[in-house]
Amino acid sequence: MSFDKNSIYALLNSKNIQFSYTEHRPVYSMEESDALKIPAGAVICKNLFLRNNNSKQHFLLTIPADTPVDFKELAVKLASSRLSFASAERLEKYLGLQSGLVSPFGLLNDTSKSVIFVSSKNLPPSAIIGIHPNDNTATVWLAFGDLLSLLSELTVEVKLVEM
Numbered sequence: 001m002s003f004d005k006n007s008i009y010a011l012l013n014s015k016n017i018q019f020s021y022t023e024h025r026p027v028y029s030m031e032e033s034d035a036l037k038i039p040a041g042a043v044i045c046k047n048l049f050l051r052n053n054n055s056k057q058h059f060l061l062t063i064p065a066d067t068p069v070d071f072k073e074l075a076v077k078l079a080s081s082r083l084s085f086a087s088a089e090r091l092e093k094y095l096g097l098q099s100g101l102v103s104p105f106g107l108l109n110d111t112s113k114s115v116i117f118v119s120s121k122n123l124p125p126s127a128i129i130g131i132h133p134n135d136n137t138a139t140v141w142l143a144f145g146d147l148l149s150l151l152s153e154l155t156v157e158v159k160l161v162e163m
Contacts, residue, residue: 002096003108005133008140011108015150019142021133042128042141047102049091049115053081058094058115062104062131067120067163077161078118097134104147105134107156117156119144120163 003011005021012019048061048069057080061069071083088099094115095106107117123129125145133140151158 003105003134005135005138008105008108008133012140012142012150015153017142017146017150019140019146021138021140023138025137042130043123044130044139047104047131049086049095049102050083051086051090052083055086055090058086058090059083059118060095060102060104060107060115061118062129063120063163064123069163074118074161074163078116078159101132101134101136103132103134104151105131105140107151108154109134110156113155113157115156117151117158119148119158119160121160122163 009019009021044065045062046065046067050059050061050071051057052075059078059080061074063069075081075083086094091097091099091102094110094112095102096109097103097106104117107115123144125143125148127144128141129144129147130139130141131147132138148158
């Protein structure tokens, strides 16, 4: 099963995870997301799909949009070889997503559990984050801790690093 936005809403409801969502025009970049109506105190996150040097490890990095990313430093923290962006083909293969749709909810499509979720230790579990539901015409607002609990329940490997 491939998770689209309606099946993600249904999953969150079935797990009694509190969330809200905002429908909007398609958003393809962080700059375009600036026009969204962000709930007070919420954190918009950027999502990067990465691979290591030999393409044997894949990572989905979700961090606050204003957090800089040093790939060399991140590779050391993950005990990985050099990191770079994974191709659109790999994004489709592992997460069932197209370019511009990278989201932690894509991990729901990773039945092989090949992709490691990575985020910042500095993001508190109570922080309300904005991520899209595998569809860039909506943004889901939920507690970061609820996302981590959902991923853990689905046996997704999670690594929190200092960023």
